[in-house]
Amino acid sequence: MSELITLSKKDSRFRSYIEGTFSKELRALPIQSLNVNTDAEQVTFRIFPVHEVKQPLWGFHWLQILKVRNFLLVAFPIFLVFIKNSLEGNLQDPLTGCLSAVGALCLMTAVNLRNDYLDHLSGLDRLHPQSGSHAIQKGWVTAAQVQKWSFVYLLAGIIFGLPSLWLYPKIILLVGIFALLGIFGMTSYQMGLKYRRWSEWTVFLLLGPLLTSGMQYSLGSQLDLQILWMGLLTGWLSVFYMHLKNFDQLMVNNQAQFQNTMTWLGFEKGKKWLFSWWLLFALIFQAYQFHFSSLFWQVIFLSGLILVTLPFWKALRSLKSPLGSQMKTMNQIGQMAILFVMGLWILQGLWLFWLQP
């Protein structure tokens, strides 16, 4: 049996309810928030026993909380750097490289968890139900637990990164920039990194050139043009993914007065922007292949890009409104395009690795 309780932000119990620390036997789920993110905020909680929480299967539970889907955005550039160096016979220090890779994944997880925690505290996950892992909203874990885990992953990320810092001091500079940008994005903005215009460039740097360069150094290798080019492409692709999500949530973001490039551009210009972003990615990617790959792969990638670009263009063209199922379809096609390009690129790497003498 559940009951409702409304607490004002000024109430001394508010913090313990929102963080879920008020009781060990009970859970408080915010179901409605008034005057979100202001001093006059009031939250209505549904209180019910912890054993009534519908927990998914253990594994799925953690996949969702840790946002394993987003791991791909970090794991993919790392894979590319590893395979490139391996093909060139340049894997000077694979152990340190592997430790750094795990460290990067831990840091990504820490940032994700911290974001979920802050979104919950500020009420953004109520205004914006699509955001976050939904784990706190569904009562699987409390906000306080998420916060605790974010520190654990942050610590793990630092520990795994220590060997690289020790052995290759050059990357101190890169890691420093990486960490600073991440922390700045998480804490400096009142509404979090993802709800600011131009924050895409931070994402571009973090999941693009900074990541590929950092990995290159931690493998004991030197920076080169291909690594920067890879970073440009993976960063660009990550920002495309971000634009895609922001465009899908255009109406909600607009109504809640969140700012990002898509809300600034609006629906029609946003459509054009999204397609231009993808098209530019396709062109840069094809140029990359032209420069670094054989004719065989150039043709494969060109055909592949045409194959995914056409349905995406068609889905965007048929979009008439930010509301409705067509938006979801367009988003799915866009995400499929990202996965297709990633898959093909991974296949290319593995193929070349296989053929290598």
Place this chain on the structure above:
Amino acid sequence: MDIRNSDIKIFDPRDFPAYLPKLNTLYDDLFSGGKGFRAKLIRLFAEHLKIPNKTETLLAQTIEFIHNASLLHDDLIDRSQLRRGKTAAWLRFTPEYAVLAGDYLLARVMVNLSGYGNIRLVQYTAEVISDLLEGEWLQDYLVGDLNIELSQLDRVHNLKTASLFKWCLRAPFLALDRYEPQMHTLLEEMGTLLGQLFQRSDDLLDYDIRNNEGKAVLGDLKSGYLNSFAAFATRGLTKSDRLKLKDTKTLEDFQQLLGGKSQFELTVKEFDEKNVFLIQLYQHHLKTLAHYLSEDEKPLLQQLEPLTEILYWRRKPS
């Protein structure tokens, strides 16, 4: 409480000038037969908040003007042939006249309200009208979309249906220069809940649930619009089954698509349960509202409590 037709229709002699006979005939036709539920809601507040008679009449007429203007536009957009059992205005008087008549009502709202002199009330009313139109635009895009989700429809209903309920709850306080932000946010949320419940109940009529008014069955679906109940009921259907929705001609066809009559009834029960939670939330907010009312005003809460009975369950409160 009784609402006389003339009470709702005329606020100022200049509202419906005699030299526009066609306009007057159109309004006579439109205003007769309505239940005046929103005006009654205003009267409820007026009685307990001690609102002067003239202000009360202005508020009651304002909401009815806006509501009727929205009906004129809505019927034309939906190409509905009947309104309150009579031929819809756009069919009887041409679409051009229906649009003009709706616009004229909204213009009169602004003339009358601005004459009252409360700028915050004027601004809020203009926002509500803007929300209504936004909702109308968005809803038009959803016609023919058989994959729409309930949460998306809620957004449209929040703009279209709920905005009028929100106005009914907030405007009386604004008219009395009572602007406590927390109270207004609370009233806004209560209006949203009432609007959602009313809309969902209205959508159930289309599937002959609690259809005491004898509303035409499957009207929405036949015109290609998946309403809130249909969106909820069809959420688990496969793509091919969804396509069959286009060919659904009878309620039995629809029930068959869901897996038979018993499955349909189970879905209605689930839908009701979902909405019972909204009712629970509304009742909870009523208790919070008590903090903002004086002792004299608190009997208003008892009057507001049974609204969900009327709006969702479509029954007179016991």
